[in-house]
Amino acid sequence: MTLPDLINTAGVSLILLAFLLLTIGKLRSTDKIYHLVNFCGAALACYGSVLIHAMPFVFLEAVWSIVAIYGLTRRTV
Numbered sequence: 819m820t821l822p823d824l825i826n827t828a829g830v831s832l833i834l835l836a837f838l839l840l841t842i843g844k845l846r847s848t849d850k851i852y853h854l855v856n857f858c859g860a861a862l863a864c865y866g867s868v869l870i871h872a873m874p875f876v877f878l879e880a881v882w883s884i885v886a887i888y889g890l891t892r893r894t895v
Contacts, residue, residue, distance in 0.1 A: 826866035829879070832859025853889035860886055 819827075836855040839845040845852040864879030 822866050822869035825862055825869065829859045829862030829864070829866055832856075833863065833882070835859075847889075850890055853886045857883055857886035857890065 832855050836845065836852055836859065839855075840847060840852060860879045860882035864876055864883060867873075867875035867879055
C-alpha cells in the first residue's frame, strides 16, 4: 500500500467512525469531538486526494473540512 493510500484510508476511516458513533448514539451532532474527528478525517482524505490528483475528491474533502471547522467554531445554546 502506498503512502497516499494509507493517508486516504486513515481519513476515510475517521469520517466513517464519526458517522458510526453518531448513528449509534455515542456522539451527538453538536459534540465538538464529532466535528473534530470529521475535520481530521476530511483533511487527511483531502491531502491524500491531492497526492493522487483526484480533484473531485479534493473539492469534496475540502468542503467537508470547512463544514467541520464551522461546526467546531459554532456557538451552541
